[in-house]
Amino acid sequence: MASSNRKSTSSSQVDPNLLSSPPRSQTIDVIEHRIDAGLDSIKPSKKNRTTQLSLQEWEQRSQRQPYHDYVHRLVGAGWDNLSDLDQYLRTAPVQEPGLIISVLDIGHGMEGLKKKRWPDMNSEVELKDFMSKKRGFDVKVRLYLAEYADRPATCVIEALGSGLKLDPRFFSSSIHSHGHVFTPSQRHRAPYTVLGFGVLDSSTPRKTDAEKFKVLIYIQPDEHGDGWTGVILFSSHTKINLSPRIVTDPPPFQSQLPPPKRLEPASFRELYIQSFEFIDLEQATKSPFYAVANVFRLNCFCWNQIITAIREEDHRTGGISDTTIGHAEEIKKSLSVVDRAGSLGWRGSDEQITKDTQHEMVEDFSHLVDQTELLWQTRDKMASIRATKSEARWNSLTNAFTYLFAPVTIITGVYGMNVSQISGSSTNPNIWQFFVAVAVFNAAVVVALAMWYWVSIQLRHGRSAGLKEVLGFAVGAQSMK
Structure with a gap:
């Protein structure tokens, strides 16, 4: 009776999708009952053996977090492009030092729309605790901004993925997986987009070296109402001395200016948060592309700095400076994202502010691509010029060596002749006979070349070449016309 109770209790804890009972057999030779940690297992004969999950495998599955288990099931169902993400969630570190997560809200207040920045979070526990609290009805837009080094920790993927029900392909892109590649129609309509950033690296001796990283933007409409939620992942802690005001127009002359502000190094996450000082919150609630446009502007500005630095270094060195490659490809990818106003799946594409912002940034990125x-x-x-000059220098050097050794070659040839003046034998030819033979042979070659050139000109151009022209070609003074 106790055994029966244990069996019913344990079977109720096992997911029926994970453990399947073996088919009944009419010819079971040996049935072995084993009790292991409260589980009863039936071992059929080899003739009717079926594949089942071991206890260890079942325990591993039971330890998966909900979002990881969701990804794992997708891989098992045929989405092999998520296998890298499944492997990453299983093996990558859960926590990552230096993780910073900021949350911005745009909601209604006493005086209209206002933005609110929540205290920054540095762990999964804080993030999950924050996301467990119900979002207020007055909040129209919520932005999660995560900053980390290179790749997100699995705790970030688990918390954001399960809390917001995000497309797992978004995180596949964040871990540099090759499986995130999919068709253009899917990519253009996906709820997220990826921007390749480049920023001048001052830690290296070369002035044109650039650090490259990714910024991923996910926009998701709310299930109820006309609000939306955004997730922006910054895969770098790099800080630069830059004010977000640089991507905006300055106020006109003799108008009221903003107070002076001390410029301090800030990460791109912090720069984007600061840029909310210059945007229209009402328009941001309607157009996600407008709300994240300053990320694109920062991207364009940084690439412009890199291209300008390369051009200046080329001018300084009077040639081609050492630099990295791949800049043009990343800039063109950013332009294609701007052409789609972020993603075709984002709402607000019909808003006038979206069209105006898109038009401005298409102009900026198109100019950058042209440059x-x-x-x-x-x-x-x-x-090409350097290669031509190098080839000319080598030819000059070769000719110099030829002129240097030509007399030596002639003298060696003369003294190696078996002529009577050197051998002392009257039976050998005289030395003057050699020079006469050389002169006759050279004259015959010149005449043959001259005649061939005269005939070629006659057939090709229908005219007779002059004596000077014919002899000039024969002795190599001019080329074939």
């Missing part, structure tokens, strides 16, 4: 292509065209021409 990049012009830079590389100039560098290609400079490389």
Whole structure:
């Protein structure tokens, strides 16, 4: 009776999708009952053996977090492009030092729309505790901004993925998985987009070196109402001395200016938060693309700095400076994202502010692409000129060696002749006979070349070449016309 109770209790704890009972057999030779940690297992004969999960495998599955288990089931169901993410969630560190998560809300207040920044969080516990609290009805937009180094910790993926029910392909892109590649129609309509950032790296001796990282933006409409939620992942802690005001127009002359502000190094997450001082909150609630537009502007500004630095370094060195490659590809990818106003799946694409912002940034990124292509065209021409000059120097050096050793070769040839003046034998030819033979042979070659050139000109151009022209070609003074 006790055994029966244990069996019913344990079976109620096992997910029926994970453990399947073996089919009944009419020819079971040996049935072995084993009791292991309150579980009864039936071992059928080899003839009717079925594949079942071991206790260890079942325990491993039971330890998966909900979002990881969801990804794992998707892989098992055929979404192999998520296998890298499944492996990452199983093996990567759960926590990561330096993690910073900021949350911004845009909601209604006593005086209209206002933004609110919640205290920054540094752990999964804080994030999950925050997300467990119900969002107020007055909040129209909520933005989660996560900053980390290179790849997000699994706790961030688990908390954001399960709390907001995000598309797992978003996190596949964040871990640099090759499986995130999919068709253009899917990519253009996905709820997220990826921007390749580049910023000048001052830690290296070369002035044109750039650090590259990714910024991922996910926009999700709320299930109820016309609000939306955004997730922006910054995969770098790099800080730069830059004010977000640089991507906005300055106020007109003799107008009221904002108070002076001390410029301090700030990460791109902090710069984006500071840029909310210059945006229209009402328009931000309607157009997600407008709300995240300053991320694109920072991206364009940083790439512009890199291209300008390369051009200045080329000018300083009078040639082609050492630099990294791949800039043009990242800039063109950013332009394609701007052409879609972020993603075709984002709401607010019909808003006028979205169209105006898109038009401005298409102009900026198109100009940047043109400048990049012009830079590389100039560098290609400079490389061709340098190659031509190098080849000319080698030819000059070769000719110099030829002129140096030509007399030695002639003298060696003369003294190696078996002529009577050197051998002392009258039976050998005289030395003057050699020079006569050389002169006759050279004259015959010149005449043959001259005749061939005269005939070629006659057939090709229908005219007779002059004596000077024919002899000039024969002795190598001019080329074939």
